[in-house]
Amino acid sequence: MVIVMNHNATDEQIENVVNRLESAGYRAHLSRGIERTIIGAIGDETSLGDAGIELLPGVENVIPIMQPYKLASRVMKEQGTIVTIGDVEIGGETVQVMAGPCAVESKEQLFEIAGRIKETGARIMRGGAYKPRTSPYAFQGLAEKGLQLLAETREKFGLLIVTEVMDPRTLPLVAEYADIIQIGTRNMQNFYLLREVGRYNKPVLLKRGLSATIEEWLMAAEYILNEGNPDVILCERGIRSFETFTRNTLDLSSVPIVKHLSHLPVIVDPSHGIGKFRFVPPMALAAVAAGADGVMLEVHSNPLEALCDGAQSLTPKKFGKTMVRMAAVAQAVGRKL
Numbered sequence: 001m002v003i004v005m006n007h008n009a010t011d012e013q014i015e016n017v018v019n020r021l022e023s024a025g026y027r028a029h030l031s032r033g034i035e036r037t038i039i040g041a042i043g044d045e046t047s048l049g050d051a052g053i054e055l056l057p058g059v060e061n062v063i064p065i066m067q068p069y070k071l072a073s074r075v076m077k078e079q080g081t082i083v084t085i086g087d088v089e090i091g092g093e094t095v096q097v098m099a100g101p102c103a104v105e106s107k108e109q110l111f112e113i114a115g116r117i118k119e120t121g122a123r124i125m126r127g128g129a130y131k132p133r134t135s136p137y138a139f140q141g142l143a144e145k146g147l148q149l150l151a152e153t154r155e156k157f158g159l160l161i162v163t164e165v166m167d168p169r170t171l172p173l174v175a176e177y178a179d180i181i182q183i184g185t186r187n188m189q190n191f192y193l194l195r196e197v198g199r200y201n202k203p204v205l206l207k208r209g210l211s212a213t214i215e216e217w218l219m220a221a222e223y224i225l226n227e228g229n230p231d232v233i234l235c236e237r238g239i240r241s242f243e244t245f246t247r248n249t250l251d252l253s254s255v256p257i258v259k260h261l262s263h264l265p266v267i268v269d270p271s272h273g274i275g276k277f278r279f280v281p282p283m284a285l286a287a288v289a290a291g292a293d294g295v296m297l298e299v300h301s302n303p304l305e306a307l308c309d310g311a312q313s314l315t316p317k318k319f320g321k322t323m324v325r326m327a328a329v330a331q332a333v334g335r336k337l
């Protein structure tokens with residue numbers, strides 16, 4: 001960090017800051033200008049902290065220069081992380097598509113959608129068995145029964161399964177059935193849950209919090225990585241803004257930014273980002289163009305009858321068309337689909 005002293009800071013105050021830095025484990029580098037003195041603190045900010053410097057007399061401003069996350073940072077690991085599940089790679093050359101209904105509703109529903117997804121070449125199926133609904137009166141998901149149906153779908157169609165965990169108490173169960181454990185936007189800062197999934201040997205899909213900054217999102221990933229689980233996939237799914245036309249504001253700029261700051265793979269969920277099916281396909285294409293390692297799409301055979309998020313769900317036919325167009329964009333940016 002860099003410490004800027006007040007223009008009238010005394011020698012004693014400057015010395016006091018230097019002493020404080022050194023006792024916290026930093027080396028201090030003094031630069032006395034005509035107007036003011038600047039002190040460079042040399043050391044690992046992430047572990048040494050700010051040493052309370054801002055509170056010392058004579059200090060005007062403290063500017064951190066290190067990112068607060070370490071394990072998620074590209075500075076620590078230059079090579080992009082590839083999460084490998086069987087022969088499916090997330091973060092490699094192929095842009096992976098995760099598709100399926102918002103919620104698992106029945107075996108017939110899952111099998112019908114899975115067949116259509118499989119036809120398009122997508123490898124991963126999504127579907128919630130535990131649903132984080134705004135209203136306690138809305139459909140909450142089929143819970144363990146839903147997980148069993150997802151497992152049957154995997155068996156029959158050979159698709160990988162991504163499904164959400166909301167509560168550490170059901171984590172062992174979800175982890176038993178899922179290939180990828182999803183942490184939803186509402187739980188991005190449930191640090192207890194993050195630590196728990198960090199102790200599992202299963203890839204984790206970490207959705208960006210409703211109002212989370214990129215830094216907060218990466219710090220949430222840091223919690224999982226810090227417990228020893230290296231397989232974290234980030235998912236941009238829109239953030240809250242003043243715009244009310246769309247469900248959220250899909251922040252596609254986060255894709256190249258996160259790829260710059262972090263080695264972790266990043267995927268985009270335009271379905272929750274926009275909330276209206278009509279606008280989902282163009283943003284799916286834009287996500288691939290922006291460099292996303294994958295796209296998550298809600299697909300339902302009969303969106304009118306869907307128990308959850310029908311308005312943002314693509315029919316299998318629309319999904320198939322979107323896949324063809326995404327493949328063309330992927331090729332244009334040097335990737336495959």
Ligand code: PEP
Nearest residue numbers: 128184185186207237272
């Ligand atoms: C979901 O993907 O099922 C979901 C609930 O999404 P989000 O957490 O992004 O709202």
Ligand code: MN
Nearest residue numbers: 102298308309
């Ligand atoms: Mn949904």
